Structures are given as structure tokens and as C-alpha cells.
Amino acid sequence: MLKSKAMQSPRTQALMLIGPAFAVYATFAIWPMIEVVILSFQHWNGLDPQREWVGLENYRYILTSDTVFWVALRNTINWTILAVIFPPMIGLLLALGLNEQLFGRVPMRAIYYLPVIIAPIAVATMWRWMYDPFFGLFNQVLTSLSLQAWIKDWLGDREIALYSMFVAYTWQYVGFSMVLFLAGLQGVDRSLVEAARIDGANRWQVFRHVTLPALRVTLAIVLVLSTISSLKAFDIVYGMTGGGPAQSTQMLALWAFMQSMQIFDFGRGSAISVILLLVTLTIVVPYLRWSQRDEGAAE
Amino acid sequence: MTVMTTHLESETAEIKRRRDPFLIILWLVLVVFALLWVAPIVLIAFTALKSNAEIMATNAFTPPETVAWSNFSGAWERGNFATTFQNSVIITVIKVPLGLMFSAMAAYALARIKLRFGKLLLLFFLFGAMIPFQVMLAPIFTLVNGFGLIDTYPGVILPYLAFGVPYQVFILHGFFKAVPKELSEAALIDGASHLTVFRRIFLPISLPVLAALLILDFVSTWNEFAMALVLLQDRNMWTLPLGLMSFQGQFSTDYGQLNAAIAMTVFPAVVVYMIFQRYFVSGLTSGAVKG
Incomplete structure (x- = not known):
């Protein structure tokens, strides 16, 4: 062995292996997170060399004077609740169905997954066009079915724009939950299922007492990932409505971006980011602790 | 919530399964859903291949009569x-x-x-x-x-x-x-x-x-x-x-x-x-x- 002593020390080798990932992650992911907290206590337009400390002023402004913030908060919460219920539920039903030995299940899986790999900004462009009040697909179909009364300005009506957008979001992400559930279903013990069927359990009972408990870990992963991806809904809102009409579809992530990068108020934008970050952490930290405990128990 | 996912492996179950009305209905539902899901993508593909005159004149899900590849070269240039x-x-x-x-x-x-x-x-x-x-x-x-x-x-x-x-x-x-x-x-x-x-x-x-x-x-x-x-x-x-x-x-x-x-x-x-x-x-x- 001609290698130097340092090469042989496992600790040095570990540092060399972890080093590149750690450096880039700490600099470009962790530092901005610290910086956003610092910025939220400052007044800054993004250009001046001087940043002025203003204490809690940004938070005070957002919470008391910024009406858009409250709309964005309410929309983000509504959106997250919808996103945690519908795409995972439809995804689970599809996975259960497509786990059966059915004719054509492989191409069907591919069809349901296809929207996941389309750029969200392209999904926004597609659906914006389909929602067009004059030439869009939806209103054309309604006209040809003589349902003119149902015709709407899907993205221009403040009452429904958010939900129109959510339909496009669901179309895109159902396949993602489906694939995770399909993967989870491969881990369900077949002999348990058969034993239950022989004992006379019907489909619902087998699902309720055998399949669902076995999917517990998958379910937790899907729900957490759905929550996180819904909190960062950005591309689709930016591309479909830009937060309009009249800020009625504004969300926290987009509003933070607009405050900083378009209004050039980095302090207020960062304060919104910090609030969204805190919301995320209240969901993520319990999950991390739960998964760590689970791993500890398995060892 | 009656969709279920199990199948038995034994011979008799195999025969029973083939006639299982539940699975037939399930299959139909999945196919209809899949058609709905793929519809926007078909729509994009068809529209991309139609001339603007044809887009206005025909139904959205009618396949293009004459393929207008010029849309691609046009978008490539302008975009x-x-x-x-x-x-x-x-x-x-x-x-x-x-x-x-x-x-x-x-x-x-x-x-x-x-x-x-x-x-x-x-x-x-x-x-x-x-x-x-x-x-x-x-x-x-x-x-x-x-x-x-x-x-x-x-x-x-x-x-x-x-x-x-x-x-x-x-x-x-x-x-x-x-x-x-x-x-x-x-x-x-x-x-x-x-x-x-x-x-x-x-x-x-x-x-x-x-x-x-x-x-x-x-x-x-x-x-x-x-x-x-x-x-x-x-x-x-x-x-x-x-x-x-x-x-x-x-x-x-x-x-x-x-x-x-x-x-x-x-x-x-x-x-x-x-x-x-x-x-x-x-x-x-x-x-x-x-x-």
C-alpha cells in the first residue's frame, strides 16, 4: 500500500466523499435560508450597499397593512388542504385499480404518469388556452353539449379561478401519488391477502384491514410530499393567472417573489418567505422526528 | 370506495376472476378516466399540427387533415x-x-x-x-x-x-x-x-x-x-x-x-x-x- 496515511483514515475519506455535496448544499441552499431570515428584519431594495435594520417593522406591515398577504395566506391554506386530499386519494384509487391484472394496465399507468413529466409552466400554458373564454376547449365542449348556461370565464372569475387552477394541478400530479402507491403496494404481503380472502373477507375488508395498514409508511410519504409540493405552488400560478384577477389567486410563494423581485422590497418579501418557511417547518419537523423514530425502532 | 386490489392465485379463483363483474366495471372506469387524462395531450398534438384556419374550422379532437409542420419551424424561429x-x-x-x-x-x-x-x-x-x-x-x-x-x-x-x-x-x-x-x-x-x-x-x-x-x-x-x-x-x-x-x-x-x-x-x-x-x-x- 503506497497510499499516504491520510488517505487511509476513514474519517478523511469520508470528508472527501461528503465534501463536494456539503459545500454546494451549505452555500446555495442553507445560506439563503439564513439570509432570508436576516433580510426579513431589514429594509433593502436589492441594490443599495447599505441595508437598514428595522426590527419587526416588515412583519408588522405584512400582518396589519398588507391585505394581499391575508388573501395569499388563505389561498395557500385552501390550496394545501385540497392538494393533500384530492391528488393522493385519486392516486391511491388508480394504484389499487392498476395493481390488478387488467388488460392494458401498463399503457394506462404511463398515461396517468405522463403529465408529471411535463413542465409545470407548459401545463399552465396548455390549461390557460383550454380555459380561454372564447376559443378554449371547455367552453367549446359545453356549447356543443348545449350547456351554454355553464360557460364561464374560468380564470377570469374571482370566485372560481383558484379552483380552475387546482383542476390543472390535480391533472398534473395524480400520477405522482399513483406511482408511489404502486411502489408501496408491491410491499403488501400477498399471503396475508389470500388468507383474508379464504377466510371470507370481502374486497373492502381486505383493503381496510390488510392493504391499508401495509401502506402506512407510503401514505405518510405521499401526504408529506403532497403538502410540500403544494406549498411551493409557484410555476402554475405564475403561468396561469399571475396571481390575478385582482390578486384573488395570489399565494405566499408568489407574493414573496413579487415583493422582492418586482416591487424590490426585499425586507417584506423575505418576511413573507419566513412565514411560509415556518408553516412548512411545522409540518416537516414532526414528520422527520417520526421517520427517525421509525428507523431507530427497525435497527 | 369499493375499489379493491387483490387476486387469488388458485385455478378456481382464476376462472372466477375472468367473469368477475367488479373487475370489468373497474376496467371500464379506468379506461374512461385514462381517455380523459390523455385528452389534453392529444389536443396539444393535434392543434400543433393544424393550420390556424383548420383550428378555427374543425372540432378540437379531429385529427389534422393536412399536417402543418410549419408551426414547428415558425415557433422555433419566433420563440x-x-x-x-x-x-x-x-x-x-x-x-x-x-x-x-x-x-x-x-x-x-x-x-x-x-x-x-x-x-x-x-x-x-x-x-x-x-x-x-x-x-x-x-x-x-x-x-x-x-x-x-x-x-x-x-x-x-x-x-x-x-x-x-x-x-x-x-x-x-x-x-x-x-x-x-x-x-x-x-x-x-x-x-x-x-x-x-x-x-x-x-x-x-x-x-x-x-x-x-x-x-x-x-x-x-x-x-x-x-x-x-x-x-x-x-x-x-x-x-x-x-x-x-x-x-x-x-x-x-x-x-x-x-x-x-x-x-x-x-x-x-x-x-x-x-x-x-x-x-x-x-x-x-x-x-x-x-x-
């Missing part, structure tokens, strides 16, 4: 696709393999080398997988601007790497942890370094997982919009999603070209997915979801 396409390719081709390598190295060390702060480090990485970067667009801009890297390839690739690493480390760590000790111990006792064991033993056996991660990472890098929007301000540095967004803004009434532009943006990701998709579910199962 500056030559430039945006090239930028997307350069960024993706550098970022994806480099990111996977960094992640695999770190995941190996965290899973197979005993470190005093190993567990804490892993948690530190894991944390990043849960934090949406969309929250931090402004400070990312400030940081990259501070390095003088706005409108450069490294200026986007470095943040992309940073936000790709956590999830990949998480998946690969789970996979490496499950590899039996015997596989590496003999080599280590013979005096091989960890770098050698990683390269010669762990990389080859993790190819299916790496392929699954490659698809995921390719797709998310290719499609990334928010960070590119902040970090690439010069038109000549734009990636495809930025180009598409601007195309929509300018030529939104030229439906044929708009849909051709969508199709061209989406196409490469679909091709990569189709090439690697057989590894996809198997790769994911071996790492993440097994629990």
Missing part, C-alpha cells in the same frame, strides 16, 4: 428556440450527472463509514429535501449576484445542485444502508480504500436506483422555472421554460405555433422518461418507499 434549447441542454447535461455523483459519494460515506456526527449530518441533508426553494428566490438571487454569476451557466447549475442533493442523498442513503455488510467488508479488510469500494462495488449495484434518480432529476432540471426566472435575465441565457412563457405572452393567439412550442418544450423530457422508465418503479421501490 428563439435554438438558443433556449441549447441553454437547457447545456445546463441539464452538466447538472444531472454531476449532482448524482456528489449525492452518491455523500450517501455512501453517510451510510457506510462510521462518523461521530454521521446521524446529524444526514439529518442536515434530509432537512433540505423538505424545504421549498421557491421560498428563497430573493436571497438566492442576492447570493448568486454577489458571486457575479447572474446570467451564467454556473450561476444556475450551482443552486440546482444544492437543491437536488438532499432528496438524492436521502434515497441513496436508504439503498446503501440496506446493502449486506459482507459485500464490502472483505474488500476493506484486504486494504481497499472506501473510495475503491464505493467505485467498484457500490456504484455498479446501485445502477437501477441511479437510473430512477436520473429520470427524476432530468425532468425536474429540464422543467425548472422559478429559479431560472430569477437568475437568468438575459434573453440569450434563457432556458426552454422561460422561452415558452415569453412565447405565450407574445404570440398567444397563434394557437398552432403556441401548441408546437409546448410540444417542443415537453418532448425531450418525455423521450428520456420513455428510455429509462423500466427502471423507474423498481428503482424507487428499492430505495424510498420500502420503509
